[in-house]
Amino acid sequence: MTLFPGVALITGAASGIGRATAVSFSREGCIKVAICDRDVSGLEETVRLMKRELGVEVEVVSVDMLVESQVEEMVAKVVARWGRIDYAVNAAGIIGNNARSTSTTPAQFDLINNINYRGCWLSSRAELAQMITQEPLGSHDGRPGVRGSVVNIASQLGVVGRPDAPAYCASKAAVIGMTKCDAIDYSKDRIRVNCVCPGVIATPMTEGDAEFRKALEPAxxxxxxxxxxxxxxxxxxxxxxxxxxxxxxxxxxxxVDGGYVIN
Ligand SMILES: NC(=O)c1ccc[n+]([C@@H]2O[C@H](COP(=O)([O-])OP(=O)(O)OC[C@H]3O[C@@H](n4cnc5c(N)ncnc54)[C@H](O)[C@@H]3O)[C@@H](O)[C@H]2O)c1
Known part of the structure; x- marks a missing residue:
């Protein structure tokens, strides 16, 4: 018996954490998985990895988290196919500009916050709007079921600061704050909302550029x-x-940071 009898939706699924999450859902027996990203060729590779598991059905959605109508259409497309969304993981995001505030332009600030914070808000908002309309799904062992579970990807840098990252850290602190408020507001609807705060994780975001990878050593x-x-x-x-x-x-x-925020 799988822990995941429902429908999963993952954003940022063309790479890194989002891709690993999509593949994990299929490996753990979730057979209805929607993978969403603006990088369509990356999504094709994620499909290839997921299809190693027998019986998994994959909905591929091309979406830009900067565009509200596309985010709404993403959820509508998944609901049109499967009728509900039970597990939503919002992982789409970009790295910071590696500069302190006086060296950061408003355009850089807006891009980082519009993808990492506003984009996460748009996708979780659309997912919550669907979840409140659907019947709860039973649990694996007879506990009261829920209408859905949302997981937003924040960062250890939403919990603590680091040099040259005010726009990025603030975008992730915002995701943590939003998660707590949505958890309060949607508890009565039997929806759970949590976030994961990764530490330094080996993905294309951190390993794509050799110089940047080297600069991460102190962290x-x-x-x-x-x-x-x-x-x-x-x-x-x-x-x-x-x-x-x-x-x-x-x-x-x-x-999930190897203890980074302990000290
Ligand atoms: N890698 C780390 O060390 C680390 C640490 C803390 C938090 N995070 C967070 O984890 C999440 C995933 O990061 P990752 O390391 O897997 O990075 P990644 O670059 O491997 O994957 C990010 C994905 O998000 C997608 N994306 C970016 N902007 C988008 C947009 N506007 N619309 C749609 N898709 C978009 C990209 O196409 C990519 O597929 C991000 O939110 C990131 O901030 C990463």
Whole structure:
């Protein structure tokens, strides 16, 4: 028996954490998975990886989180196919501009916040609007079911600061604040809303540029575990929070960071 009998939707699924989450859902027996991103060729590779599991059906959605109408259409497309959304993981995001405030332009600030914060708000808002209309789904062991579970991807940098990252850190702190408020507002609708705060994770975001990867070394050393995390380790936290094993976890910001924020 799977922990995931419902429908999953993952944004940012063309790469890194979003892709690992989509593949994990299919591996853990979720057979209705929508993968959403603006990078269509990346989504094709995610489909290829997911199709290693027998019987999984994949809905591929090309979407830009900057465009409200596209985000609304994303949810509508998934609901038109499967009638509901039970697990939503909002992982689409971009890296910061690596500059302090006086060296950051309003355009840079807007782009980072419009994708990482506003885009996450748009997608979670559209998912919540669908979830409140649907009947609760039973749990794996007879606990009261929920109408849905939303997991937003924030960051350890939404919890603590670091040099040269005011726009990025603020965009992720905003995701944590939004998650807590949505958790309060939608508890009465039997919807759970949580977020995951990854530490330094080996994905194209951190490893795409050799110079940037090298500059990350001090940040990796801050965490007591002194290594990068994997996308799989973050995906595992997302699946836990989506599952009925997390039935009493609400409004939580789960750091998956090798201990970075302890100190
Ligand atoms: N990698 C890390 O160390 C780390 C740490 C903390 C938080 N995060 C967060 O985790 C999430 C996933 O990051 P990742 O490391 O997997 O990065 P990634 O670059 O591998 O994947 C990000 C995905 O988001 C998509 N995306 C970006 N802007 C988009 C838009 N406007 N519309 C649609 N899709 C868009 C990209 O196409 C890409 O597929 C991000 O929100 C990121 O901020 C990452």
């Amino acid at each position: 990796i050393d801050i965490a007591p575990m002194r290594r990068m995390g994997t996308a799989q380790e973050v995906a595992d936290a997302c699946l836990f929070l989506c599952s009925s094993k997390a039935s009493f976890v609400q409004g939580h910001a789960l750091v």
